[in-house]
Amino acid sequence: MPADSLAFSFSCAAALVESVLAGANLTDAFEGMLAQHPDWPDGTRGAVRDLAWGTLRDYGRGDAVLRRLLHKPLPESIHALLLVALHRLESRPEQAHTVVNQAVEAAAALMPPLKGVVNGVLRNRQRNAAELDAELVADQAAYYRHPSWWIERLRASFPDDWEAALAAGNERPPMGLRVNRLRGSVDAYASELETAGLGHRRLANDALVLERPVAVAALPGFAAGRVSVQDAGAQWAARWLDLAAGQRVLDACAAPGGKSAHILETAPVELLSLELDPVRTRRIADNFARLGLAGEVRTADCRERAKWWDGRPFDRILADVPCSASGVARRHPDIKWLRRADDIARFAAQQAEILDALWPTLAPGGSLLYVTCSVFDEENARQIERFCARHADALRVDIDGRPARQLLPHADHDGFYYALLAKRA
Numbered sequence: 001m002p003a004d005s006l007a008f009s010f011s012c013a014a015a016l017v018e019s020v021l022a023g024a025n026l027t028d029a030f031e032g033m034l035a036q037h038p039d040w041p042d043g044t045r046g047a048v049r050d051l052a053w054g055t056l057r058d059y060g061r062g063d064a065v066l067r068r069l070l071h072k073p074l075p076e077s078i079h080a081l082l083l084v085a086l087h088r089l090e091s092r093p094e095q096a097h098t099v100v101n102q103a104v105e106a107a108a109a110l111m112p113p114l115k116g117v118v119n120g121v122l123r124n125r126q127r128n129a130a131e132l133d134a135e136l137v138a139d140q141a142a143y144y145r146h147p148s149w150w151i152e153r154l155r156a157s158f159p160d161d162w163e164a165a166l167a168a169g170n171e172r173p174p175m176g177l178r179v180n181r182l183r184g185s186v187d188a189y190a191s192e193l194e195t196a197g198l199g200h201r202r203l204a205n206d207a208l209v210l211e212r213p214v215a216v217a218a219l220p221g222f223a224a225g226r227v228s229v230q231d232a233g234a235q236w237a238a239r240w241l242d243l244a245a246g247q248r249v250l251d252a253c254a255a256p257g258g259k260s261a262h263i264l265e266t267a268p269v270e271l272l273s274l275e276l277d278p279v280r281t282r283r284i285a286d287n288f289a290r291l292g293l294a295g296e297v298r299t300a301d302c303r304e305r306a307k308w309w310d311g312r313p314f315d316r317i318l319a320d321v322p323c324s325a326s327g328v329a330r331r332h333p334d335i336k337w338l339r340r341a342d343d344i345a346r347f348a349a350q351q352a353e354i355l356d357a358l359w360p361t362l363a364p365g366g367s368l369l370y371v372t373c374s375v376f377d378e379e380n381a382r383q384i385e386r387f388c389a390r391h392a393d394a395l396r397v398d399i400d401g402r403p404a405r406q407l408l409p410h411a412d413h414d415g416f417y418y419a420l421l422a423k424r425a
């Protein structure tokens, strides 16, 4: 198959989907594939990525269609190829003829005896489209393209907004930009974007959201550190920390360093950024170097206080804890299908350990901003309620007039949760 053919992209995307369904992380699998094919042109990389990400965003639907059309299991590679082709059929119905032909070509290269099955299943899908679509409306995992347990949790927590959040969670994510104020104003950068023909919106927290994502190389001044790619929802952290010059600040779970960098761009504070994973720690230092920022960066488990804390209390702590990442699933659509309902309690337990370990390092009168990119209460509101029940010196502080902020996935930003806690002086 020629590397620029749709059949080739189908088979590569199918290999990624197959790995994810066997438990692999999508980004890691894609990076592994790119490392083996350094010669791929940008067009092939982009096509494979779009197909794999799109197929997994739509997996609830593709899976339901195949359950109805297949009478016996197929080899995993062909099953994954059908998922990719079904995704493409639905997203580009005007190309149906090409999609079927190219999927059959890909099957012929993978497992020649099964090309007839691939042809038959895809044609069946087209022939029975109206009937199948009507059935899928009644299948909630297919209709909302999320696992049922996820839908139920969201529905229970957000009776008015759950459907909009699920729909936004199935869209392609927006590209948010953060202007480095140490190297120019947001106004000046916004007009440069305009001149470069990059349409955008400016949000209440001064984040810029591009109308269409572009490669970072196309962003004016990216290499020179004038701008960073950061979701608009993540850009509330620096503001809600209420930073001031000279404060001693801890970012306890810092990689890849987006919020740490934003802190340093906001005020001349003394920042310590901790990160558990040494490979990810390097990304913090790389980001600081590009942006011209100086902060102390260390690899450490923030729960092991004795190993990293010198006993001097912090005025501000950012606890951007590891979580289910359910608020950013459209960027990592493998999450929707790899997470299990009982994973959430394990994340919550880990987050509680982190909070309990950090609290003694906060100065009396200081504050801790708790952040997740989760939409599940157990990691968010309930986590904070339980924390306050355990720590009599913790006070809830309103954020912009509300006890906490839950951002749900939206056209402008991803899903995040923020809660602010102060320590009694």
Ligand SMILES: C[S@@+](CC[C@H](N)C(=O)[O-])C[C@H]1O[C@@H](n2cnc3c(N)ncnc32)[C@H](O)[C@@H]1O
Binding pocket: 234, 252, 253, 254, 255, 256, 257, 258, 259, 260, 274, 275, 276, 277, 280, 300, 301, 302, 303, 320, 321, 322, 323, 354
């Ligand atoms: C949500 S991400 C942080 C994102 C980061 N604040 C940013 O804005 O770029 C959570 C990070 O915490 C790290 N982590 C997980 N457990 C940790 C621990 N016990 N101590 C320090 N870092 C931890 C993870 O490796 C991950 O990089």
